[in-house]
Amino acid sequence: MKTIITSLFALALFIGNMTKPCLAQQTTPTTSTSATTATYKLTVVVSGIENRSGKLYVGLANNAETFNGESKATAVADVSASGDITVNFEGIPAGRYAVRIYQDLNDNKKMDFSGQMPAEPFGFSNVTMLMGPPTFDQCTFNLDGNKTIQVGMMSL
Numbered sequence: 701m702k703t704i705i706t707s708l709f710a711l712a713l714f715i716g717n718m719t720k721p722c723l724a725q726q727t728t729p730t731t732s733t734s735a736t737t738a739t740y741k742l743t744v745v746v747s748g749i750e751n752r753s754g755k756l757y758v759g760l761a762n763n764a765e766t767f768n769g770e771s772k773a774t775a776v777a778d779v780s781a782s783g784d785i786t787v788n789f790e791g792i793p794a795g796r797y798a799v800r801i802y803q804d805l806n807d808n809k810k811m812d813f814s815g816q817m818p819a820e821p822f823g824f825s826n827v828t829m830l831m832g833p834p835t836f837d838q839c840t841f842n843l844d845g846n847k848t849i850q851v852g853m854m855s856l
Contacts (some may be wrong), residue, residue, distance in 0.1 A: 742810045743788040744799055744825075746777075751821065754805040758787045759818040761798045763775050767836035773802070778804065798839035799825035799851055823851040830854070 719759055742757055759771030766772045775787045802811040803821040812819040824839045841849060 703713050714736070721821075727854060737793055739791040739793055740843055742792050742797070742843060743799075743846075743848040744787045744789070745848060746785045746787065746801060746823065746853060747850060748823070748854065749779060749785065749803070749821070750853070750855070751803065751805060752779055752781055754807065754820075755804050756785060756787070757802050757804060757811075759800045760789055760792070761800065761836060761839075762795055764836040767798050767800065767839070772797075787836075792843060794844045796840045797825075797843050798836050799823075801851055801853065805855065808834065815842070817856050821853045821855045823853045825849055825851055 701727065716850045731813075742760070746756060749756075754777050758775045758777065760773040761767035773789055773792070775789065777785050777787050799822075801823040802818070804810070804819050806812065811822065824834050826839050827834045827841055835841075841847070
């Protein structure tokens with residue numbers, strides 16, 4: 701019985717090795733180094749700034765979680781004495797994105813509220829008038845090349 705089991709085991713190993721190519725026939729998988737993911741530049745132009753003090757905190761979201769929570773990418777810009785403010789995001793992969801902005805007037809690095817209403821100016825991509833808090837889907841745009849978007853600030 702021991703001889704039969706040993707013979708069957710040897711036969712199984714032999715057949716298993718027959719299905720594999722010998723070392724001379726084996727090929728090494730190749731990977732293409734030229735296939736890289738394209739990235740783009742997103743320029744956000746912020747207009748409608750009435751109070752010329754503080755900083756703008758700009759968040760870039762790529763889904764509902766990063767829209768309602770911590771942004772995928774962030775930038776901070778000082779509010780200048782006049783004109784629009786431009787913020788650039790470099791190296792952003794193609795996809796759906798939304799921008800949200802708040803103006804920190806008192807330098808506490810957070811959006812202040814009066815009850816449930818924002819007490820500091822804010823803005824969202826693709827939203828010019830609010831009927832309640834916007835959703836990620838309402839604010840999205842497609843990034844499939846270098847792009848400039850305009851975001852207007854609003855206050856309540």
